[in-house]
Amino acid sequence: MSDRDCADILAHISSYLDGELAATECGAIERHCRDCESCASVVAGLRHTVGLCREAGSAPLPDVVRQRAQESVRKLLAERRRDG
Amino acid sequence: MERLLVQAQEVAFRFSFLVCGHAQDAEDVMQDALLKTYRHIGRIREPEHFRTWLYKTVRNTCLMKRRRRVDEPSHLVSIEQGGPPSGDGFTAVDVEDPARGPDEAAMNTWLGDRLRAALKALPPSYRMIVFLREMEGLSTREVAKVTGITEANVKTRLSRARGMLRDQLEGV
Numbered sequence: 001m002s003d004r005d006c007a008d009i010l011a012h013i014s015s016y017l018d019g020e021l022a023a024t025e026c027g028a029i030e031r032h033c034r035d036c037e038s039c040a041s042v043v044a045g046l047r048h049t050v051g052l053c054r055e056a057g058s059a060p061l062p063d064v065v066r067q068r069a070q071e072s073v074r075k076l077l078a079e080r081r082r083d084g
Numbered sequence: 085m086e087r088l089l090v091q092a093q094e095v096a097f098r099f100s101f102l103v104c105g106h107a108q109d110a111e112d113v114m115q116d117a118l119l120k121t122y123r124h125i126g127r128i129r130e131p132e133h134f135r136t137w138l139y140k141t142v143r144n145t146c147l148m149k150r151r152r153r154v155d156e157p158s159h160l161v162s163i164e165q166g167g168p169p170s171g172d173g174f175t176a177v178d179v180e181d182p183a184r185g186p187d188e189a190a191m192n193t194w195l196g197d198r199l200r201a202a203l204k205a206l207p208p209s210y211r212m213i214v215f216l217r218e219m220e221g222l223s224t225r226e227v228a229k230v231t232g233i234t235e236a237n238v239k240t241r242l243s244r245a246r247g248m249l250r251d252q253l254e255g256v
Contacts, residue, residue, distance in 0.1 A: 014243035042250075049250040050218060056195050057219030061094055068111075069093035072118055073086050080122075 005032055009039045016043075017050055085125060088134075092121035095220070096142045101191065102203060102219070103212045104146045116145045132226065139216065139230040202252035210245035217242055 009032050015021050016029050033040040060066065096117035100110040120141050128134045191200075203211055209231075216227045217238070224242075228235045 014239065014246060017246075045250045045254055046246050049246055049253055052196075052199055052253070053214060053218035053249070054221075056199055057221065059194060061097065062191065062194050065097050066090070066094065069090045069097070069114060069118075072093060072115065073089040076089070076118060076122060077086070 006036060006039055009033070009036075010042065013043055013046055017046060088125060088128075089118055089121055092117045092138055092142075095138055096145070098219070099139070099142045099215065100146055100149075102195075102200075103143075103208070103215050104149075105204065109146070109149050113142065113145050113149060117142055120145075135222065136226050136229045139220070139222065139226075143212070143230060198253060202249050205252050206245055206248055210241050210248065213238060213241045214245045214249065 009029055012021060012025065012029065016026060021029070029043075033043055093114040096113045097110045100113040117138070121138065124137065124141075203214065206214065212231060213227060216222045216230060217224070222230065224235050224238050227238045231238070233241075
């Protein structure tokens with residue numbers, strides 16, 4: 001694979017990971033990565049990074065924070081009910 | 085209603101902690117989000133509009149808090165700044181250490197030291213894009229609405245931020 005191929009691949013990896021590329025473009029990237037260890041490593045690393053972020057984002061907040069939020073809501077609603 | 089109000093505060097906490105790095109401000113930002121959401125709740129028609137409204141509101145509150153802080157270290161900049169001015173040479177901007185906040189142990193467990201350090205090393209404007217897109221799951225269009233930049237710019241920043249995060253996590 002030429003350097004140009006690698007540059008093209010790197011420019012489109014983010015869109016590839018987001019599923020924004022057409023099937024033919026995805027196929028080209030996957031074929032390239034089968035032969036290019038360097039690009040394959042970048043794709044794997046970025047996929048792992050994105051996965052870590054999404055995993056962290058979907059994890060529930062610590063109980064102490066959630067309990068604080070729930071207490072504040074209960075307090076606010078009780079105050080508003082009392083004030084009519 | 086209760087669920088939306090709790091959700092608003094959780095968004096406020098995550099934004100304050102992860103994007104601004106001000107765990108000590110999080111409580112105020114949560115309270116502000118609670119009151120504003122309570123007042124806004126009767127006007128909610130579309131869930132997508134509520135999401136962008138909520139993130140915009142929290143973002144603005146964090147910005148205002150930052151401007152009001154009298155003890156803020158001089159090296160901090162707005163979360164709107166910090167992107168590369170030109171070319172590929174740019175400097176990450178430090179934020180205050182969130183470990184000083186009240187929920188240090190819980191937050192370490194929640195996010196993990198390595199990811200938190202990698203996020204902290206990003207320029208603030210990139211950190212906000214990663215937070216909104218990857219961690220909160222907003223679409224590119226929603227992120228553009230919240231941040232006031234174009235969708236193309238969101239994609240560019242996200243692509244660069246992902247590369248920088250990968251480098252940080254892999255110790256490159």
